[in-house]
Amino acid sequence: MxxxxxxxxxxxxxxxxxxxxxxxxxxxxxxxxxxxxxxxxxxxxxxxxxxxxxxxxxxxxxxxxxxxxxxxxxxxxxxxxxxxxxxxxxxxxxxxxxxxxxxxxxxxxxxxxxxxxxxxxxxxxxxxxxxxxxxxxxxxxxxxxxxxxxxxxxxxxxxxxxxxxxxxxxxxxxxxxxxxxxxxxxxxxxxxxxxxxxxxxxxxxxxxxxxxxxxxxxxxxxxxxxxxxREPKKLPWAMIFGFAVTALFAFLLAAIAFSGVGWNVLLYAFLFWVVIHGVLAAIFTLLAGGHPYSALTCFCVAWMTSLNPMLHAGWIAAYVEARVRKPPVTDFRKIYESESLGDMAKIPLFRVVLVAALANLGSLLGTVLYFIFVFPVLGIDPGVVISTGIHNMWTWITGFF
Structure with a gap:
């Protein structure tokens, strides 16, 4: 043997x-x-x-x-x-x-x-x-x-x-x-x-x-x-979370629209979503050493990608960063040969990946903070708005059918 x-x-x-x-x-x-x-x-x-x-x-x-x-x-x-x-x-x-x-x-x-x-x-x-x-x-x-x-x-x-x-x-x-x-x-x-x-x-x-x-x-x-x-079988929690966020945001806007607090409040709720996602994704992109073009792109798309579980702001930012920085093929080897984190952070390919990771983190943080602060920012009572909105939606649905 x-x-x-x-x-x-x-x-x-x-x-x-x-x-x-x-x-x-x-x-x-x-x-x-x-x-x-x-x-x-x-x-x-x-x-x-x-x-x-x-x-x-x-x-x-x-x-x-x-x-x-x-x-x-x-x-x-x-x-x-x-x-x-x-x-x-x-x-x-x-x-x-x-x-x-x-x-x-x-x-x-x-x-x-x-x-x-x-x-x-x-x-x-x-x-x-x-x-x-x-x-x-x-x-x-x-x-x-x-x-x-x-x-x-x-x-x-x-x-x-x-x-x-x-x-x-x-x-x-x-x-x-x-x-x-x-x-x-x-x-x-x-x-x-x-x-x-x-x-x-x-x-x-x-x-x-x-x-x-x-x-x-x-x-x-x-x-x-x-x-x-084989790839481990597990529930796609990220995808589930993404669809839950989309559904919750849509429900929130619908509740505000039907609550009677005014269309200006609905507009402000939507703008707050756009701004908080865009600002945080852009800031995190810049913290990663990203180019201003990448940060600007993040600001423009983060509000949309946060509502699409199949797409992420960091992916788009990484594409823009790669187009601007144009990392050479040798960057992979340079990353593995870096003798300090400072040297690694200066390598264009490393910045592309870091931008993708941190931009996604910024957008995720925007989602969390939105649902925490949206009602204080709007200056309305969430219990009253949601309960009134649900009641009015149900009345409208039953009346329509």
Missing amino acids: AEVNILGTAHVSQQSVDEVRAAIAEYKPDVVAVELDPSRFQALKRLARDPTVEDVLEVKNFNSLLVQWLLAYLQRKIGFDVGVDPGAEMKAAIEEAEKNNIPIALVDRDIRVTLLRFWNSMGIFEKIKMIWALIISIAEVDKGQEIDIESLKDQNVIDVVMEEFRKFSPNGARTLIDERDAFIAHQLVILKAQRPEGRILAVVGAGHRQGIANYLDNPATLPPFDNLV
Whole structure:
């Protein structure tokens, strides 16, 4: 039966690089399995085509892309401080395998699938907590807080870190850790079947080692493979929220119109919707470093997009920003090579994505504040207006039919 040796590494550790090279030399595996998918393998070897701004605009997955870039920056910053590039141990495994003519197996799940499932698995509050924790972590690293990288390979430390991660973000931990443990274990089971007498060295992050080993010891506990690669089924809460906002706004205007308070109040209610969405979306666009043209566009369209669940102000702002800034293809690589958030913020492509994310946030904030302050701004009693409006609407409907 094939033998599998799982080597747990830290992704920004020179000691892990040395351990990988030594393990291949001593273990002499028939296959070296690495915690990479084809796209990351190509990126590591500089074989992949850098995505264009058109690719980014087409996918429209701005929030998850922004989180991915910030995570990559955090990892790179830690690696820079300790003198090791992120993924150096995977690169060393590939180099040693190629030098010794050992086949390489890419056993990790497609990063796009992982990020999609990761982002979609979390609720709105879990996403906010995750982004806030990421910002705090980046701030601490930028201040020069030292991290003991090698301690992260100790199983006791790993257990504590994983337990805290599961408390903080249970859905995120399931997607990033548990599901990938199972996916990699599935791939290793296949490799074992293909090479019944061979030896497989699996080079994976230390946080995955125990989970993978448990699955290999008990393959019957592996979840179905198809469940690990399909988009998670969940209620489209964003879409539901969008339709609810549209319906509530229409109902509110109808109630005001039928309440008898006057058409000027109805006009002011509508103008308040236009202004609060436009102003906040424009301000957040400028806070993201967006061009004035992008902010002006946001001001003009935010009131409409906030009533259309299929469209977002940030998407339109990002398109305008891209037309103005004209990000070159090289911007993707520049983002991953940035050594400070200030440098990253100056890159046109990063601004396009940040504008999209913050413009949408500004428009969403406008929706929330509108329903909180519309009646105080109009100077009318909501209870009287709504009850009178409903009564008059019902009278009109019954009389009409």
